[in-house]
Amino acid sequence: MLSFTKIKVLSIYLVLLLTIFFASLNSKNNNLIDKSVNLGLDLQGGSYILLEIDTKPLVNQKLQAKVIPIKKLLNSNKINFKDFKINSNNISLTINENKQNKFKNLFFKQQDNTVNNFITEYNKFELDLAFSQDKVFIEFSNFGLISLNNSALKQSIEIIRRRIDDVGTKEPTILQRGSKRILVELPGIDNPERVKELLGKTAQLTFRLVSNDDNFGSEKLILSENNEELTVSKRVVISGDNLVDAQPQFDSQSNQPIVRFTLDRLGAQKFGKITTENVGRRLAIVLDNSVISAPQIREAITGGTGTISGGFSFQESTDLSLLLRSGALPAPINIVEERTVGPDLGKDSIDAGVFSLIVGFILVILFMLIKYRIFGLISNISLIANLLMIVGILTILEATLTLPGIAGIILTVGMAVDSNVLIYERIREELKTEKSIIHAFDTGYNKAKITVIDANVTTLIAAIILFIFGSGPVKGFAVTLGIGIVTTLFSAYFIARHLTSVIVLSDKKGKYFKL
Amino acid sequence: MNNKINFSNFFNMANIFSLLAVIISILFLFFKGLNYGVDFKGGTLLEIRVDNKNIQIQDIRSSLNIPELGDVNVKQFGKEGDFLIKFEKNANENEKFITELKKIISKKISSVINFRRVESVGPKVSSELLKQGLTAIVLALGAMLFYIWVRFEWQFSLGAIVALIHDVIITLGIFSILSFEMNLSIVAAVLTIVGYSMNDTVVIFDRIRENLLKYSKIKTNVIADISINETLSRTIITSLTTLLALFSIFILGGEILKGFSFAMILGVLIGTYSSIFVASPVLNYFKVTQKTLLKDDDI
Numbered sequence: 001m002l003s004f005t006k007i008k009v010l011s012i013y014l015v016l017l018l019t020i021f022f023a024s025l026n027s028k029n030n031n032l033i034d035k036s037v038n039l040g041l042d043l044q045g046g047s048y049i050l051l052e053i054d055t056k057p058l059v060n061q062k063l064q065a066k067v068i069p070i071k072k073l074l075n076s077n078k079i080n081f082k083d084f085k086i087n088s089n090n091i092s093l094t095i096n097e098n099k100q101n102k103f104k105n106l107f108f109k110q111q112d113n114t115v116n117n118f119i120t121e122y123n124k125f126e127l128d129l130a131f132s133q134d135k136v137f138i139e140f141s142n143f144g145l146i147s148l149n150n151s152a153l154k155q156s157i158e159i160i161r162r163r164i165d166d167v168g169t170k171e172p173t174i175l176q177r178g179s180k181r182i183l184v185e186l187p188g189i190d191n192p193e194r195v196k197e198l199l200g201k202t203a204q205l206t207f208r209l210v211s212n213d214d215n216f217g218s219e220k221l222i223l224s225e226n227n228e229e230l231t232v233s234k235r236v237v238i239s240g241d242n243l244v245d246a247q248p249q250f251d252s253q254s255n256q257p258i259v260r261f262t263l264d265r266l267g268a269q270k271f272g273k274i275t276t277e278n279v280g281r282r283l284a285i286v287l288d289n290s291v292i293s294a295p296q297i298r299e300a301i302t303g304g305t306g307t308i309s310g311g312f313s314f315q316e317s318t319d320l321s322l323l324l325r326s327g328a329l330p331a332p333i334n335i336v337e338e339r340t341v342g343p344d345l346g347k348d349s350i351d352a353g354v355f356s357l358i359v360g361f362i363l364v365i366l367f368m369l370i371k372y373r374i375f376g377l378i379s380n381i382s383l384i385a386n387l388l389m390i391v392g393i394l395t396i397l398e399a400t401l402t403l404p405g406i407a408g409i410i411l412t413v414g415m416a417v418d419s420n421v422l423i424y425e426r427i428r429e430e431l432k433t434e435k436s437i438i439h440a441f442d443t444g445y446n447k448a449k450i451t452v453i454d455a456n457v458t459t460l461i462a463a464i465i466l467f468i469f470g471s472g473p474v475k476g477f478a479v480t481l482g483i484g485i486v487t488t489l490f491s492a493y494f495i496a497r498h499l500t501s502v503i504v505l506s507d508k509k510g511k512y513f514k515l
Numbered sequence: 516m517n518n519k520i521n522f523s524n525f526f527n528m529a530n531i532f533s534l535l536a537v538i539i540s541i542l543f544l545f546f547k548g549l550n551y552g553v554d555f556k557g558g559t560l561l562e563i564r565v566d567n568k569n570i571q572i573q574d575i576r577s578s579l580n581i582p583e584l585g586d587v588n589v590k591q592f593g594k595e596g597d598f599l600i601k602f603e604k605n606a607n608e609n610e611k612f613i614t615e616l617k618k619i620i621s622k623k624i625s626s627v628i629n630f631r632r633v634e635s636v637g638p639k640v641s642s643e644l645l646k647q648g649l650t651a652i653v654l655a656l657g658a659m660l661f662y663i664w665v666r667f668e669w670q671f672s673l674g675a676i677v678a679l680i681h682d683v684i685i686t687l688g689i690f691s692i693l694s695f696e697m698n699l700s701i702v703a704a705v706l707t708i709v710g711y712s713m714n715d716t717v718v719i720f721d722r723i724r725e726n727l728l729k730y731s732k733i734k735t736n737v738i739a740d741i742s743i744n745e746t747l748s749r750t751i752i753t754s755l756t757t758l759l760a761l762f763s764i765f766i767l768g769g770e771i772l773k774g775f776s777f778a779m780i781l782g783v784l785i786g787t788y789s790s791i792f793v794a795s796p797v798l799n800y801f802k803v804t805q806k807t808l809l810k811d812d813d814i
Contacts (some may be wrong), residue, residue: 337607364756
């Protein structure tokens, strides 16, 4: 065990040098390679936000959109129906039983189906039928719901990304988590409350006429400026989908912050038509079920641009423009988890963490030096190498260092000496019976090997499971703990062993050392 | 080192002690339960720093006399002027809530305050996190059981797992007695304790196995004694260096790591005890002898 071939020694130190080189990339004046350890949100400050989309209203909304195509299909094929009703998750209607089969065939037609989309991805239809005597129920199939959910989630991620990019935070992370959740990480953000407000808003904008009687039905909404109750038509003149741009501005006369919007061609046409026909009436601008303003139409607006004024502050007009530009979320989104750390706390954590690391390190080094003298020194050299290698590997992986991650490194420092202790204690035992020192070292290393591996594998299992199940900071702990185990084995069995062999072989009588 | 201690003489006494400790722990866990933090119970945690250092904890408390918040808990956190506030309400239900709360507190205590940390977890996520944490611990125990079973005989595996469960239950029992707050990092600590305790047990088991093969005529108890004594200095030294590192985090690592390092210190102490006094006696109860090891069909 004590003999090393030259090539072996060379490669051991090459590996060590390589990791030390990578570790050195973290110093401030490095501009060689752009690689460094990332600091977790708990160390650099920032927000971790977990969002969940609520697809329930979406199902109803999508069913509403099916109403016209379904009625068209029934009428054009001369299928009589009655009691047509939209419920929260299905549509119910009554069809004579002898016509039901005809409807079923049309409903599940593979080609040119205007009602029921065939999802090629799953090889299944989006909608399902259920019959109960002359009652027919139309509902989303399981695959329809999945596909609805997935497309809503994808779209939401896209819109959230646009909103966050617009706010201008550095290096945001936006990821899908599971089937309904979106993870947003915003490092170094100074105003998380504003971003939260921007993320949570559905931002469904509609322009609707204020009316008292309308055959599309109407609803009562509150004008947020002065709490006036307005009766607003349910018929949407134009919606946020028709918007191509929105910018915050100051009104030239009142000097109030306003939002100027630009419509697409279709929107401009519709807007022009409605404003021409309804001069004198009030037009409600509705955002997520609350009326932001309801100005009177003074003249026809045909240019495709307009302004919204609603007694905004400049910040509000900026945010509203941003929301309108990024578009509406397909479904409401809720924040289900938030963790925000201020930058000064992050800095305090780093300082305290690093300080305790250094103190713990010095204590362990002193202990080993007193207990094992020259071999303690070897163990300490391998411990330093171990630390540098951990940092080096973290850099190569561009891993994220968190506060528990720092704790993981300190723990590694405490436990890393275990391998060397195991070996030295074993050698000490061998020395009692074995006359040849070289032999004692050889068998000591050999016999301790199995124990060292067994002992480290168990900790490695804990680290791997933590990595899989842990989130955020805890994951950081698992990473450093896991890397620590690997580097510990390397430094104990290669570096420390090599250094030991150099000493033992050069001093065969054991004059200068004692275990 | 020739310090020969007859550990096996204490096995029975230690086992009765352990059994009592486990029973007491289970009773506490059952009747008092654990003090779940925001991560597992849902709600909001705020770490605040008050500019005016004359502000006392009761000032903060009375400023938070807002029924909407639910159960409120305030404590001093580290330096003067730093407080940790916890309440039941999930601040995420309303995006403006935190901003408004900041204004209210700041006005009531008439001092500038700074929210250094905000953690808000909804009820659904918190129950998921709890489930995840428990799954992780159970899986880790299972995986280690499997590893020991593959590397040793089933009796060893059983001994190790009894020791691990002993450690986990007593650690949790002590948390319950102390009303120690359970959060995500405590789950990490418990898992590391499991790893550490296993590590310690494996070292002793390795030696027991080796000695069983070496001496065929000595009783299992005596073999356990010899093995524990042979590895004792290693057990003590490793526990010591690990504790040195952990105490350094506990004292100097800042408030956030305090709970985490405390749990680990507790775990290292219990883990070291259990590998000597819990895991090794199990081998004796199952009459593990040289024959057990030499049987080819080890299940």
